Amino acid sequence: METRRIKGTKDILPEETEIFLAAEKELRETMSKYGYREIRTPVFEYTELFIKGTGETTDIVNKEMYTFEDRGGRSISLRPEGTPSVIRAYLENNLYKKRNFQKLFYYGRMFRYEKPQAGRFREFRQFGIESVGSSSPQVDVETIILGLEVLSNIGLKRVELQLNSVGCENCRPSYKESLRNFLEPKLNNLCDDCRRRFETNILRILDCKKTNCRKVLKNAPTYIQYLCNECKNHFSEVQYLLQKTNVNFTLNPYLVRGLDYYTKTVYEFISQVLGAQDAVGGGGRYDKMVELFGGPQIPAIGFACGMDRILLAIEKEGEIKIIEKKLDCYIVTMDEETDEEGFLLLNKLRKKGISTEKDFLNRSIKAQMKDADRLGAKCSIIIGTEELSRNEVTLRRMSDGSQKRIRLSVDEIIKELNNNIKQ
Numbered sequence: 288m289e290t291r292r293i294k295g296t297k298d299i300l301p302e303e304t305e306i307f308l309a310a311e312k313e314l315r316e317t318m319s320k321y322g323y324r325e326i327r328t329p330v331f332e333y334t335e336l337f338i339k340g341t342g343e344t345t346d347i348v349n350k351e352m353y354t355f356e357d358r359g360g361r362s363i364s365l366r367p368e369g370t371p372s373v374i375r376a377y378l379e380n381n382l383y384k385k386r387n388f389q390k391l392f393y394y395g396r397m398f399r400y401e402k403p404q405a406g407r408f409r410e411f412r413q414f415g416i417e418s419v420g421s422s423s424p425q426v427d428v429e430t431i432i433l434g435l436e437v438l439s440n441i442g443l444k445r446v447e448l449q450l451n452s453v454g455c456e457n458c459r460p461s462y463k464e465s466l467r468n469f470l471e472p473k474l475n476n477l478c479d480d481c482r483r484r485f486e487t488n489i490l491r492i493l494d495c496k497k498t499n500c501r502k503v504l505k506n507a508p509t510y511i512q513y514l515c516n517e518c519k520n521h522f523s524e525v526q527y528l529l530q531k532t533n534v535n536f537t538l539n540p541y542l543v544r545g546l547d548y549y550t551k552t553v554y555e556f557i558s559q560v561l562g563a564q565d566a567v568g569g570g571g572r573y574d575k576m577v578e579l580f581g582g583p584q585i586p587a588i589g590f591a592c593g594m595d596r597i598l599l600a601i602e603k604e605g606e607i608k609i610i611e612k613k614l615d616c617y618i619v620t621m622d623e624e625t626d627e628e629g630f631l632l633l634n635k636l637r638k639k640g641i642s643t644e645k646d647f648l649n650r651s652i653k654a655q656m657k658d659a660d661r662l663g664a665k666c667s668i669i670i671g672t673e674e675l676s677r678n679e680v681t682l683r684r685m686s687d688g689s690q691k692r693i694r695l696s697v698d699e700i701i702k703e704l705n706n707n708i709k710q
């Protein structure tokens with residue numbers, strides 16, 4: 288029987304969960320500042336949605352989906368990315384009829400059957416945005432500025448923005464043609480995957496990371512020369528606005544991104560401290576997807592960022608803040624009778640908003656004190672037999688060990704605790 292966790296998944300233990308929670312708080316605050324509202328879609332969808340949305344020829348759909356047949360014989364897949372689900376939900380719930388410009392964000396688990404390595408998992412967390420309804424280059428720039436700000440607010444400082452344009456259905460055929468002419472005589476020098484891509488999705492050859500393929504591509508024609516007027520103007524405006532808003536960027540003619548649906552602007556956020564898996568996020572415009580899903584002609588743009596990889600990069604930058612959770616009060620008891628009194632007090636204090644713990648293992652007073660220290664308790668309340676007979680307890684301030692007898696009254700205990708907790 289296999290009872291270990293599945294390769295490529297991880298257990299996020301409480302200390303790390305705290306780090307995720309802090310990052311998620313920053314995420315939500317920044318999204319809200321830019322007017323993006325959270326949408327939560329199912330973790331699985333009909334497989335067809337991803338075949339259509341993400342693209343039949345992509346690695347994600349071809350090699351990486353967790354696909355299964357449900358009991359009704361339908362083909363279902365765990366979501367490998369968020370965009371197709373958000374666009375499906377946008378259409379299915381008629382969001383475009385409610386407001387013709389929608390700014391949505393999501394955060395959740397994605398699943399891809401990839402080769403696990405540092406920063407690459409089979410279950411991982413992505414947050415992303417989808418800005419649906421405007422074709423303005425200002426929106427392209429807004430998403431980039433938001434992406435950089437979210438990353439910075441979460442704690443990632445050393446990020447490079449890479450930018451490219453992958454044109455539209457008008458100019459793409461002529462660029463593909465010139466790339467095909469350039470690559471055809473050199474096919475033997477390309478890897479197996481790229482030889483396959485030559486037939487199925489030639490643009491993807493541009494972002495192959497293999498050394499030989501990179502060598503072949505050195506003098507390849509770049510898309511910029513082939514952009515139609517509309518795409519050229521759009522791309523110039525995006526660059527102009529980035530300069531005007533003081534956002535540094537690097538033009539990368541090889542940036543095409545792994546998904547089929549992009550048009551015009553594409554970009555990636557690259558961490559300067561990570562090794563091989565250095566992209567912490569990426570996105571671009573996808574002006575055709577809403578239509579492809581049977582909706583009206585509505586343009587859209589979005590990005591997705593990998594939370595696990597971001598936290599890895601922040602750790603590498605040496606910036607992870609360890610969040611110290613302090614306990615307000617630990618109740619120390621002596622025997623059965625005082626222990627029951629302790630349990631009742633525990634519940635009363637928690638109800639009043641004081642974080643409180645007690646022992647549940649019948650440990651000695653010394654061991655209970657140690658436990659209080661380990662949990663970082665600011666105070667302890669000691670209920671001894673003699674104290675209880677006088678209807679009193681001892682309050683001990685953990686920082687200096689000073690003690691004081693007080694009445695066993697919740698109001699009085701809270702008053703004293705508040706005095707000490709604040710210090």
Ligand code: AMP
Nearest residue numbers: 406407408411566567568591592593596
């Ligand atoms: P993509 O959806 O492929 O454009 O990826 C967007 C971001 O999600 C990447 O830049 C990564 O930060 C993250 N990501 C993608 N795949 C994985 C994975 N297998 N494990 C961890 N993070 C991932």
